[in-house]
Amino acid sequence: MTPGETLRGGPRRWFYDPKIRALAAQILTVLAIALFAGWIVHNTVHNLTMRGITSGFGFLGNSAGFGILQTLIDYRETDSFARVFVIGLLNTLLVAALGIVFATVLGFLVGIGRLAENALIRGLSALYVETFRNIPPLLQIFFWYFAVLRAMPSPRQSHELLGAFFLNIRGLYVPRPIPAEGFVPALLALGIALAAALTLRHWARRRQERTGEPFPTGRVALLLLIALPLAARLIFGAPFTWELPQLQGFNFRGGWVLLPELVALTLALSLYTAAFIAETVRAGIQSVPHGQIEAAIALRLTPRQRLRLIVLPQAMRVIIPPLTSQYLNLTKNSSLGAAIGYPDLVGLFAGTVLNQTGQAIETIAMTMAVYLLISLTISLMMNWYNRRMALVER
Amino acid sequence: MPSSPSLRPPAVRIDALRWMRENLFSGPVNTALTLFALYLLWRFVPPVLDWLFFSATWQGSSRADCQPGGACWIFIGQRFGQFLYGFYPLEQRWRVDLTALSIVVLAAPLFFSRFPQRRRWAIGYFLLTPLLAWWLLYGAGILGLETVPTEQWGGLMLTLVIAAVGIAGALPLGILLALGRRSQLPAIRVVCITFIEFWRGVPLITVLFMSSVMLPLFLPEQMSIDKLVRALIAVILFEAAYLAEVVRGGLQAIPKGQYEAAHALGLSYWQSMGLVILPQALRLVIPGIVNTFIALFKDTSLVIIIGLADFFTAVHRATVDPEWLGFSTEGYVFAAFVYFLFCFGMSRYSIALEKRLARAQKR
Structure with missing residues (x-):
């Protein structure tokens, strides 16, 4: 029996061929989805023109004209x-x-x-x-x-913690750090400590692989990370000054809300x-x-x-x-x-x-x-x- | 031969002191943790219990009866009907009760493995109860039941309707998607993967937004869809994608020999899936399906965003009612308790099921 013939000997009907079936199923699926999508697009375009809405992203450039409760970057009502x-x-x-x-x-x-x-x-x-x-x-x-x-x-009746944190109906007020003259040295010191710790870890690992001797990397690294910024602080002064929230009249000023x-x-x-x-x-x-x-x-x-x-x-x-x-x-x-x-x-x-x-x-x-x-x-x-x-x- | 006196096993005494020494005070750290936990309990449990029960007001009929210092459960009692039925007409509420009762009573035989013809009963149940429930709840004027439009549905009843229809619609769709994702046909696979990953990638809230503002744009002008139906479509599409991934896990767990054996028997694709693969795969993932259903049940609370008055919305609206302002804690605690009962109950059921299935698998 050659391929393409059934047991009874007659030529196999083309629609029993698995390859053709697979192709047909896929074409039908894609066609159905395309028709459905086309129907939706047609309806949408029709509905939009009926309502007089112009589609497109042009509106993004328009001015918003409303205020926002919380903005992490500068924002004015005229912004887009x-x-x-x-x-x-x-x-x-x-x-x-x-x-x-x-x-x-x-x-x-x-x-x-x-x-x-x-x-x-x-x-x-x-x-x-x-x-x-x-x-x-x-x-x-x-x-x-x-x-x-x-x-x-x-x-006025805020819940208070340590004189620095205040909780009331307007929100949670926390102190705000303001970079002072010690800020850059402290940052540098932290960077140096970090680099030193990484080098140390690398060296300790190599040494342990070579000699099997362990090294207390964690403790020394911790010491470095604490000691260097601390030294910077003692020499150059505090990295931050803290702006505390203060009650003025009916509301708090300063700090972060x-x-x-x-x-x-x-x-x-x-x-x-x-x-x-x-x-x-x-x-x-x-x-x-x-x-x-x-x-x-x-x-x-x-x-x-x-x-x-x-x-x-x-x-x-x-x-x-x-x-x-x-x-x-x-x-x-x-x-x-x-x-x-x-x-x-x-x-x-x-x-x-x-x-x-x-x-x-x-x-x-x-x-x-x-x-x-x-x-x-x-x-x-x-x-x-x-x-x-x-x-x-x- | 004189036998030596046999020694009795050492007595294992389970006494409280010893248990405490081993579990609570086995070392300095452990002791400190115990003391810390006891402090937490002492600090929080008595006031909470006092607020919930001992100083709470249980009886009365209005806000004036509420005693200060404890919860006022009168609020819940007064609004209980709304929490259950929403704005379903008062004189028609028996229809909701009857629906719930018939769903529970008719389901009872499914839980007895010795019930004769259980399979047939199950098929009939899953085909007919939705129709019965639709007729009882919606009415549509058939057999003298007057129509109750879905705008008046609400409360726990609406929550259960959304959850039930959601799972009933999402499960078949999810199975199809899972099969499609593992299909040999590239076009179908791509379509299914795109569908699944799309819905899994976006929050349900945006899907609900989409169904409420975009769906009307997608349809011909004269065709308007009910708000509830729109939400249901969103929930079904969304949960189907999650269920598809659960079912796919089950399909992947079936050994290749099973696929090959089905093929060797000359079964067609649908026969081998329906008779050989899916019955095994679905049984494996029942716990996963229950977990998805728990997530779906919690997600029903989101319909508040598109203005449907489900159980959570009913409670929230009651707490902002001027007549009962200031009792929101009671309201939310009660709602949390109800959701907890449902979800915790289902998760326990899922764990029990998992154990039973694991036993059955072991042989």
């Missing part, structure tokens, strides 16, 4: 919508960065706490994780914003994401086989060395990929700030600008593109990291 876009993006990145720092610290603490010897700490950590990850993040944001921060007293929206959003996102990070960390540490720890004990490594040389490197390999996806989730969840009026990319650009200009398609497409770009960049980096970190087996 393009600048508003940048401000929204910066605000999103600010809250994401703050949230990532706090969530990581808290998440690692709680995650390690879940594996602690101490039963009480273990229980409290489990309670934390179960509580915070089972409550919707939006509800947590609303709780901190409406029930806690909106219920704060007026500036963190808006209640920013505080509530950061707090809620950090607490929520920390619960997930804690689970990631726990799973990562538990993934290190117990034999590894026993082997380390057999080699007489100290508990610190055991953690630093055996457990952490293997645990981090498991922890880092899900940790990055938690960071991505936090960044995407920061868009919930729109619901309490935090001027992030979604609230400001896909909200206010959309309402002002009516350019729904353009604003939402730009907003989505930003998140997509962040997501795709991070997943590409993650793939690269995974390839680099993958266990090289024989």
Whole structure:
């Protein structure tokens, strides 16, 4: 029997050929999608002309004409919508960065706490994780914003900490560092200390490989990093002067003001994401086989060395990929700030600008593109990291 | 031969003091941690319990009955109907109750493995209950039930509707996408990967925005879609992408021999997927599906952004009502408790399921 013939001997019908079928299925799919897309584009163009909306990105150059609650760069009402876009993006990145720092610290603490010897700490950590990850993040944001921060007293009755931090209905006031004459020397000293520490580590590693003699790199590096800036401070004076917030009349002057929206959003996102990070960390540490720890004990490594040389490197390999996806989730969840009026990319650009200009398609497409770009960049980096970190087996 | 008196095993005494010595005070660091934890508990637990229960006001009918110093649960009691049903007409609320009751009662046989014809019952259940629920809730004038427009739906009922329709719509779509992503046909693979990565890359809130402002632009002028349906479309597309990745994990876990065996038996693509691969793959990822459903359940709270009055919105609106201003903590704590009950319950169920499946896999 030659190919192309069926068992009964007749020529095989062309539509039973798997190759033709595969091609047909793909062509049909692409055609269906193209038709659907064409239908949508047709409708959209029709609807836009009916409503008299000109599409395109020309509106970005127009003057915005509204004020913004929090701007990290200079902004006036006459500035363009393009600048508003940048401000929204910066605000999103600010809250994401703050949230990532706090969530990581808290998440690692709680995650390690879940594996602690101490039963009480273990229980409290489990309670934390179960509580915070089972409550919707939006509800947590609303709780901190409406029930806690909106219920704060007026500036005159502020909650005060150390005479430098003040919390009231207008937000959290913190001291502002102002660079003084010691700033540049301190920066230089820190740079030199860092370079010295890196060189030291390199040298210590080479020496240990050659002679097997260990060197207390960590302690010496820490000493360098503390001593050099301290010396710079003693010689050239303080690197910063602190501008304290001061009550003047009905409000505070000076210092940095963190808006209640920013505080509530950061707090809620950090607490929520920390619960997930804690689970990631726990799973990562538990993934290190117990034999590894026993082997380390057999080699007489100290508990610190055991953690630093055996457990952490293997645990981090498991922890880092899900940790990055938690960071991505936090960044995407920061868009919930729109619901309490935090001027992030979604609230400001896909909200206010959309309402002002009516350019729904353009604003939402730009907003989505930003998140997509962040997501795709991070997943590409993650793939690269995974390839680099993958266990090289024989 | 005289046997030597056998020694009894050393007595293992489980006493509280010893447990505490081993678990709480085994070293200086441990002791310090214990004391720190005890301090935290002593500092926070009594005031919280006092606020929640002991000093709280439970009985009364208005704001005037609230006692200072504790929570005022009268607020929750007064607004309970709205939290459950939203603005669903008062005299029609029995329809919501009946829907919930019939969904639960009709599902009961599915949880007994010895129920005869369980499979047929399941198929009938998943095909017919949505229709029954739609008829009972929406009415549409069929068989004398008057129409309740979706603008009047709200509260926990709307939350459950969004969650249920979301998962019911997202699961089939997610399975198709997962199959497409692992397809041999490049065009289909590219389409599915693009779709999945797009929805996974953007926040749900932008998807909801898109569905509420862009969807009307995409459709012919005379075609208008209900606000709830728009939100449902957004939720389904969004969650389908996440479910697709969960299902893909299951597909990848099936050994290649299973695919080859199905092929060798002469099964077509759809037969081998439907009869051999998917039943195994889906069973593997049930916990993942439940976890996605928990995320979806929490995500339903976002519909507040496009003005649907789900459970969370109902609670939030009640807290800003001038009549009950200043009781937002009670409102949010109650809402948090309800969400916690659902999510925690489902996550426990998922863990139990995972254990049972692991046992079944072991043989």
